[in-house]
Amino acid sequence: MFNGKSIFISGGTGSFGRNFIRRLLEQYQPRRVVVFSRDELKQYEMQQTFNAPCMRYFLGDVRDAERLRLAMRGIDFVVHAAALKQVPAAEYNPTECIRTNVNGAENIIAAAIDNGVQKVVALSTDKAASPINLYGATKLLSDKLFVAANNIAGEQATRFAVVRYGNVAGSRGSVVPFFSKLIAEGARELPITDERMTRFWITLDHGVQFVLDSFARMHGGEVFVPKIPSIRIVDLASGMAAHLPHKHVGIRPGEKLHELMVPLDDARMTLEFADHYTIQPSIRFTSVDVDFAVDGLGEQGKAVGEDFEYRSDTNPEFLNVMQIADLHAGLPV
DSSP states (O other): OOTTOEEEEETTTSHHHHHHHHHHHHHOOOSEEEEEESOHHHHHHHHHHOOOTTEEEEEOOTTOHHHHHHHTTTOSEEEEOOOOOOHHHHHHOHHHHHIIIIIHHHHHHHHHHHTTOSEEEEEOOGGGSSOOSHHHHHHHHHHHHHHHHHHHHTTSSOEEEEEOOOEEETOTTSHHHHHHHHHHTTOSSEEESOTTOEEEEEEHHHHHHHHHHHHHHOOSSOEEEEOOOEEEHHHHHHHHOTTSOEEEOOOOTTOOSSOEEEOGGGGGGEEEOSSEEEEOOSSOOSSOOOOTTBOTTOOBOEEOOTTOOEETTTOSOBOOHHHHHHHHHTSOO
16 A cells, blocks of 8 residues: 555654554555654664665654645655653653643644644553653644544545554663663663553564554554563573572562553444454544444454453563563664
């Protein structure tokens, strides 16, 4: 569906953006790929690797509505990956986080509608489900904006959906490169916030493919949640460095003991598919009348039970220490 099309990705120089574009160029022949981000150095470095004739690089900030409108001209599909993501930084700089994650989402939506974009997929996070920190709260607001945008678009063809998943293995700013740096520097122990802590776990490749598939699946208004394994943080540390002891440092501000991707209150709106869950929109769209139990790929879903939750600590699939060690060995350095 991307052959001959123009694709725009905000935050395109990040871990997800680089992997998404690599997969896009390997599998399709897009007419144009627009990377939209703030950092000129990262764009320069990225151009050394991604220099195909279809590539375009736009400096800009999602806070700048007019710049987004210009950059999105002639675009067919949008991936919104730009965000301020560091939990402690968001707690100390709340207004900055709101301006990027909430106001930026509004600007993406307006630019997409004004330019007649076909489909928009926004990346979310497990921290948006029953949030306890500012970052998660801003991403929940962002999710709500993108779902409601299907009503704002009205009879226009632009459709919006959200992809929500957990910690991405090896992405910049995540715990894996943090542990790797400590190990490389000869650390004698690894810091563990709480030995009971669990997290969802997804590889960049899996996340990228799930987003690509979501463009084909979406009707508009869905929150797509992949079925992915969980890990225990102590097992992650052991899988990366079995010889190092652990030092308990306590949970950081705004951090949960366990993560959640489908809250109990969303169970009545949730459908289970073979490899993912779909949270249907709770509002009725004025211009979209679809059966969400059959997605755009023809896959059939079924309602989950009223007591359903998708939590990292009760997830039926956990990776053990050996599996984590094998996966870590395959991650790019």
